[in-house]
Amino acid sequence: MAEPARSSNDSAEKNADQAVTDYVNGLSAEHKMLVALKAQLYGGSWEPMLDDLRNRLVGKPYIFKLVHRIQDDIERIEQMQQFEARHQVDLAEYVTLP
Numbered sequence: 001m002a003e004p005a006r007s008s009n010d011s012a013e014k015n016a017d018q019a020v021t022d023y024v025n026g027l028s029a030e031h032k033m034l035v036a037l038k039a040q041l042y043g044g045s046w047e048p049m050l051d052d053l054r055n056r057l058v059g060k061p062y063i064f065k066l067v068h069r070i071q072d073d074i075e076r077i078e079q080m081q082q083f084e085a086r087h088q089v090d091l092a093e094y095v096t097l098p
Contacts, residue, residue, distance in 0.1 A: 020087055024094040031076050032095045038077075039092035046081045050074060 027035070034049070042048045053070050055061060080091055 016087055020089050020091075020094060023083055023087075024091060027080075027091075027095065030073070031080060034073060034076055035080065035091045035095045039090075044090060044092060046077050046084075050077055053077075 038044060038046055038049055053074050057070055083089075084091055
């Protein structure tokens with residue numbers, strides 16, 4: 001019996017999955033750590049983490065202390081946040097730390 005033809009929806013979903021896989025494979029260790037922290041310390045949300053980092057920059061109280069590169073981390077988070085929104089995924093479901 002012949003295999004059913006793939007719908008364009010299946011193809012689009014496969015392309016989206018591949019885009020996420022490619023993106024995650026290209027993340028630096030710093031990016032992956034931020035994804036893990038988002039999942040473990042901030043309930044899966046970027047906003048409280050960004051608030052903490054921005055508050056630390058201006059000397060306001062904050063929840064979590066990241067050791068270095070606060071501005072770089074903010075930029076990494078914003079980039080990953082945009083990717084998640086564009087692809088409707090949570091990178092924490094794809095990133096594993098060694």
